[in-house]
Amino acid sequence: MVSAIFQAILAMALTAAPWLLIGLIAAGLIKALAPEAVLRRWVGDRGWLAVARAAVIGAPLPLCSCGAIPTALTLYRGGVGRGPAVSFLISTPGIGVDSVAITYSLLGPFMVVVRVLGAVCTAFITGMLVAMTGQAPPSASKDAPKCTSGCGPGACQGDSSAKQVESLWSRLGKGIGYAFSDLLDDISRWLLLGLVLSGLLVTLAPPQVVADYGSGLGAMLLMAAVGIPLYICAAAAAPVGAGMIMAGVSPGTVLVFLLAGPITSTATLGLLRREMGNAALALYLLGILATTIIWGLVVDGLVARAGIDIISQAGAARELLPPWLEWTALVVLIPLALPKIRRTIGRMVR
Numbered sequence: 001m002v003s004a005i006f007q008a009i010l011a012m013a014l015t016a017a018p019w020l021l022i023g024l025i026a027a028g029l030i031k032a033l034a035p036e037a038v039l040r041r042w043v044g045d046r047g048w049l050a051v052a053r054a055a056v057i058g059a060p061l062p063l064c065s066c067g068a069i070p071t072a073l074t075l076y077r078g079g080v081g082r083g084p085a086v087s088f089l090i091s092t093p094g095i096g097v098d099s100v101a102i103t104y105s106l107l108g109p110f111m112v113v114v115r116v117l118g119a120v121c122t123a124f125i126t127g128m129l130v131a132m133t134g135q136a137p138p139s140a141s142k143d144a145p146k147c148t149s150g151c152g153p154g155a156c157q158g159d160s161s162a163k164q165v166e167s168l169w170s171r172l173g174k175g176i177g178y179a180f181s182d183l184l185d186d187i188s189r190w191l192l193l194g195l196v197l198s199g200l201l202v203t204l205a206p207p208q209v210v211a212d213y214g215s216g217l218g219a220m221l222l223m224a225a226v227g228i229p230l231y232i233c234a235a236a237a238a239p240v241g242a243g244m245i246m247a248g249v250s251p252g253t254v255l256v257f258l259l260a261g262p263i264t265s266t267a268t269l270g271l272l273r274r275e276m277g278n279a280a281l282a283l284y285l286l287g288i289l290a291t292t293i294i295w296g297l298v299v300d301g302l303v304a305r306a307g308i309d310i311i312s313q314a315g316a317a318r319e320l321l322p323p324w325l326e327w328t329a330l331v332v333l334i335p336l337a338l339p340k341i342r343r344t345i346g347r348m349v350r
Contacts, residue, residue, distance in 0.1 A: 004203045014326040014327065015106055016102045018326055023099070023101030031061075048128060051084050051127040052124055055090070055091045058089075060100075068093045069271055072086075072089035073085075081131060082133060083130060085127075086123075086126060086284060087127030090119070090288070091263075094119035098235050100112055106241070106242035107310060108310055111251065111254075114302075119259060122291040123263075129283040133276065133280045180336055191233075193236065197239075197240050215250030223254075223256040227256065227260030228260050228269075229264075230261050237257065237258050241258050242314065245311060252300030252301075255299050259288075264288060269285075
């Protein structure tokens with residue numbers, strides 16, 4: 001049994017490794033080319049269009065919840081409205097280029113599309129709900145942070161660093177460095193946990209029993225109740241979702257977990273209550289709960305009506321890459337991820 005669990009974990013790690021590597025490189029490029037000052041300019045307007053832009057712009061950015069929180073807070077305190085700030089806060093950790101790559105490798109193209117659409121729709125709808133409770137904080141104008149990076153000459157009054165335009169190669173180097181240090185540190189321990197849980201699900205969960213209880217409204221409510229307070233980054237949720245699919249859980253139920261788990265956490269809930277109040281928090285929870293469950297029910301209906309085989313799609317994705325590339329990517333990623341994992345285990349032991 002131990003051997004079977006290890007083989008399941010290894011098979012999933014090999015499938016995900018090259019796509020994770022591609023995703024990290026893409027994340028580094030996006031980090032280099034999308035500075036915070038640009039984000040503020042794109043989402044700084046009022047109304048539904050700003051909320052929609054924040055949902056779309058935040059989706060590919062390489063930030064987990066721990067990275068999205070300070071960025072969204074800076075935008076909000078800098079004068080961005082509640083709707084766009086919350087929309088950005090949801091879409092950014094909900095999906096990203098790294099998690100898109102892993103989701104494609106483990107769950108196939110259909111689940112990638114519905115996951116991306118689900119994250120963007122959840123961000124937009126929840127942002128519009130929270131926008132009804134108010135706008136930016138009253139002190140936003142005087143507390144707005146001065147931009148110190150990503151500004152062109154003369155873009156910021158009184159910012160001396162605006163005169164120094166950082167070279168493209170320097171930004172690209174810092175972006176790739178961020179992806180393979182900070183971002184990989186953020187996701188590595190959770191990714192390992194996701195792979196282990198996936199191996200256990202594939203090996204130990206009786207498919208028929210799981211299939212009987214792993215679909216429908218009740219199962220989706222359970223996934224939302226577990227996922228909303230849980231902190232798990234989008235990339236690490238993908239192998240857990242793949243294990244659920246192979247164990248017999250319905251795609252819609254898995255999608256609720258893939259959306260609710262990464263897009264919020266206990267820390268996010270505490271921050272939202274402190275900055276925007278109880279009414280905003282209640283609408284935030286309502287938006288996430290209602291949108292993810294409705295989207296899960298829609299996806300299950302689409303799968304049943306169209307006869308989509310998620311497992312065969314995931315297998316077809318793996319055939320796109322040769323085995324030697326899978327092993328090479330895994331060998332490259334392991335030494336980069338091990339230090340963070342070792343530090344985490346050390347803290348748990350102490």
